[in-house]
Ligand code: FES
């Protein structure tokens with residue numbers, strides 16, 4: 035069936051997705067409508083913490099066009115939203131109900147839902163709902179001592195929901211043998227993904243078939259289908275989640291949120307389609323936040339700066355409730371903190387504490403953006419303490435190639451962390467050569483001597499990708515030679531249709547134009563893990579490869595034009611671990627206290643790239659998000675727990691004016707050993723080390739090692755730092 | 761007595777076609793385009809004037825459709841992403857966005873396309889600095905902007921070449 039030479043894997047193939055999106059044909063959540071639909075508007079708590087006494091909905095119900103107004107009493111039979119990932123015992127009391135029951139725990143906590151004929155009317159009515167809340171003092175810091183989570187109704191339940199501990203090696207011996215002990219306290223502010231499309235959903239009940247369908251799904255449609263079915267007491271097969279176009283994911287979009295369950299329940303109860311589209315202000319206070327961790331690190335080092343032992347105490351601000359991610363972020367923080375370094379003895383204790391802010395979940399490189407920042411700040415501090423070059427201190431600590439595969443000595447996300455392959459020193463050499471490091475340092479020194487505040491910094495990290503346990507794909511070819519690939523993956527805008535089609539085209543040797551990729555539909559395939567943790571290219575990609583090979587086998591000897599179909603699976607017990615280095619050159623303007631990123635380089639070993647154009651796109655986009663978190667973005671709260679950042683005017687995502695050209699230096703020196711394609715994920719490569727690199731560069735520009743201890747380095751913080759000098 | 765909720769008759773002239781609709785005075789142009797004209801290519805990322813996802817051309821000038829009322833656009837020529845290529849081949853900007861990988865999720869894309877189209881029509885020879893300044897009016901959370909700039913530059917070249925030939 036060959037139509038000439040086809041080599042697809044490894045080629046920068048243009049995206050199959052683009053034409054529709056470029057012509058305005060995209061079908062995002064808000065673009066969907068159904069005849070007779072109602073519009074939902076959620077009424078949210080205006081206070082951060084308080085006892086919810088009652089909700090007065092009478093006036094709202096009287097507004098013409100309003101069909102229903104619900105409070106907790108209307109949804110009391112719906113169980114709280116369960117934890118999807120990294121479930122550990124004892125988290126149940128902290129789960130969120132779809133509408134608040136006894137307490138409100140953050141500004142934005144849903145207390146009522148209005149359903150109306152028109153979205154403007156729904157919004158009008160929402161303003162006529164009056165919750166009666168006895169306000170209580172809010173907790174807005176995870177480093178404060180724990181208190182009671184809901185004192186009156188859950189006495190004795192502490193706001194410290196868990197403490198995640200990871201440890202190996204003999205820490206006491208390490209500290210006893212130390213040439214020096216280096217200590218450090220650093221923190222990363224609250225950021226989140228902020229996809230440009232807000233969340234939205236359209237739920238519809240079909241009385242003829244008895245099925246409930248929710249469109250607007252993303253990320254994990256199969257898992258969420260099961261949860262919606264369970265919560266609404268329906269059989270799984272009677273519930274379908276379908277994804278259309280998704281305007282960005284970044285970890286935030288597509289988890290199961292209260293609003294998803296509310297629209298589904300309303301479609302069943304009110305017997306009309308129900309549509310919900312959140313506005314940006316809601317999104318910024320209701321969708322998951324992330325980061326917001328404080329680290330206290332102690333390292334025992336020898337005279338060369340080799341880390342003999344590392345001890346970490348981390349405080350993770352979970353916000354108002356424990357959501358679907360359970361303790362994923364703290365778990366990853368603890369497991370990935372040692373990064374690319376040997377660190378023979380280690381212990382991390384991560385305190386997961388509930389506060390009165392928006393609940394937290396994952397955001398691109400969860401637990402790693404933070405832990406890389408902390409670890410790389412530590413490496414810089416060690417270099418400074420010993421008077422050594424930061425690059426050399428890293429070099430003495432890197433895990434050598436001949437130690438691969440390297441058992442990290444800890445577990446995360448239910449799997450043993452075993453770095454499958456890597457040549458960390460080689461990537462460092464390649465980066466330094468690319469930068470012409472010595473010359474760059476001289477040039478910066480000369481500019482500093484001339485009075486400019488310029489500096490260089492880098493951050494090394496290990497990423498993870500390809501979370502199992504399994505993925506499935508079904509590939510069919512029809513009599514005309516058209517191929518359909520059905521996967522259980524989800525697209526969140528990352529170009530998976532193209533990547534999957536490339537893999538399929540390579541194996542089947544058919545032109546890519548004849549291939550159609552289906553994803554994000556629970557009605558087309560019974561198994562799917564969705565898109566998170568940079569897993570799709572690895573897991574779904576290998577399932578597509580297996581299915582294509584099975585199809586070839588079936589077709590062997592068959593006549594041209596024989597329709598056929600085959601399924602393929604890929605299973606993996608371990609993740610695969612790409613790695614990278616971020617390097618930044620910054621200039622500080624002492625007048626405005628602004629930090630200008632002049633140059634940003636991402637060196638990254640991906641094992642093998644399916645589509646280098648997409649990989650580079652992921653890296654550049656991630657880097658800009660990382661720069662945003664390092665310099666501008668932060669959810670700030672006042673002492674009463676009122677969010678001060680609820681619009682794009684306050685949550686400062688980088689625009690073109692703030693970002694440098696990002697250079698991607700992608701290598702393929704360490705193919706994955708865990709999968710037949712050799713691929714590793716790219717989704718989190720661009721963001722992971724950005725905070726670390728920029729912090730180091732700012733230190734260097736100020737000539738003050740260790741000055742930056744907190745991200746983002748906003749002009750106000752920088753101003754304070756500069757003031758401390760005088 | 762008239763109420764603020766009484767609907768007004770408005771004609772929106774979108775992509776060369778007249779849409780006669782009845783809207784409340786408070787209805788935004790973006791909502792009218794999306795809900796009353798069925799043109800959902802104009803996206804809403806903030807409804808607040810910050811992100812530019814809703815950018816359309818009114819009288820040839822880029823406008824944030826979330827900040828304009830439908831009644832204000834009555835009778836004025838409006839262009840949206842749906843009209844950029846019409847039924848024909850892709851507009852050079854659309855082609856260049858595809859070639860340069862100037863989009864990922866595609867949510868910001870219609871806004872960037874219309875912003876760029878408005879600029880290139882008025883200033884085909886716009887310099888790099890000025891172009892970057894204009895493009896920094898809109899937000900993209902996926903691409904890091906690099907390829908968007910490349911795409912607009914490439915499109916500008918193609919448009920000029922085509923004009924030179926024509
Ligand atoms: S939706 Fe109009 S500027 Fe954001």
Ligand code: FES
Nearest residue numbers: 864868900901902
């Ligand atoms: S491509 Fe997703 S916001 Fe720009």
